[in-house]
Amino acid sequence: DAKTTQPPSMDCAEGRAANLPCNHSTISGNEYVYWYRQIHSQGPQYIIHGLKNNETNEMASLIITEDRKSSTLILPHATLRDTAVYYCLRTGTASKLTFGTGTRLQVTL
């Protein structure tokens, strides 16, 4: 079962860091963790992915615990345009990604 667990919603003040947690306690050693986000009704947008090391790109940072059972997506300086549903996914089996219901992040003034 390639599922992950995320809180249904979170709030963050604009300019502050948004830390979005994800639990993937049954992840296997060769599975990657992926993060996507969906703004309003648009198609999901890729953010970042990682295997076991922490990763950073121009959009976000990904912190994966040493036991790989959980991870945190960090948006260092959230803006109103970061308001979206954020999905944490794992590779699972076969060549496909399974989306859960994600975390609805609301960035406020």
Added chain:
Amino acid sequence: NAGVTQTPKFRVLKTGQSMTLLCAQDMNHEYMYWYRQDPGMGLRLIHYSVGEGTTAKGEVPDGYNVSRLKKQNFLLGLESAAPSQTSVYFCASSPTGYYGYTFGSGTRLTVV
């Protein structure tokens, strides 16, 4: 650089009618996917393809058929539309099956 293009963007069907949704990608990706998203829900995988001429069932395949005759196109067909198929349909493509999915802008389908 169009990426993934879905046609049409909106459609209203009567129960029992048929239609085909077209997805086209210009990135030479091997993998293509059709998802549906109902209000307040996450995306659910309908069918997918790991290469030209191949298709496979996803999580919710009933009532849909697909074809991948050309690498750049992935067609989703509804043979006899039902109100339960009212949804937003997203197509995606990927070079690897895991990394770097690119999604289309969606097709909003209403079945009355």
